[in-house]
Amino acid sequence: MIPDIEAITGRWLRQHPSMLAVPDVRIVGQPPSSTTGPWVQIRQLDAQSPTSSRADHLIGYLIQLDCYASRDGGQAQATRLARAVRYALNELPGVRDDAVVCAARTVGMLRAPDTDLEPARERVVLTAEIHAHPQPA
């Protein structure tokens, strides 16, 4: 089966030194029950198989990582968190769990405060392309 890129990315970020240096950050797949502290939410947008191949093997994933500041954090905290995530993503290629990550590239980094929270919460939205396939048996 194709790799679970959200799980792989989440596990990678949770143990990466650049993320461990950010106090109290949570790496999640759903919005946290408490939005007081900072968090990074990982969401898969797409997973494409190359049209030139009949095998569903090497997959081009498109993921979004929302880097939220804490309630009192502000813009500086959100951008610092996003830069730490981006740095960690850059080191993701390699054998990860039961998959091989061939490439990881940040293709977008947008500062977009989330106005659905009151007051509006500083957020940086990272878009990343990741190519991965299952580890050979």
Next chain:
Amino acid sequence: MTARFRPAADPAAAVQTARVRAHLEVVAEDVQRRAQLASPTGTSRTGYRGRFKRRVTATSAQVGNTDIAAHLIEYGSVNNPPYAPLRRAVKAAGLNLTDRHST
């Protein structure tokens, strides 16, 4: 038989041809169609799906959406998932995605 490459005297002018513009039109239309397919369904035909816009010049093409909630549909929020129709459309069309923003 051999051929020699001769660079154009004015490369910028060389690409500003009707053929290039026609190709950009085709690509932009493809991206817009894919973005519409990737958009969330709604009850109104004049909502987000009906507010895509294209602009093609001699050397570039743009596809966007004028809906007031377009940013929410593209990037989501704490309460809404990111449908990412434009980003997904660019990838599905086989183009290289770079997520930059302009007003």
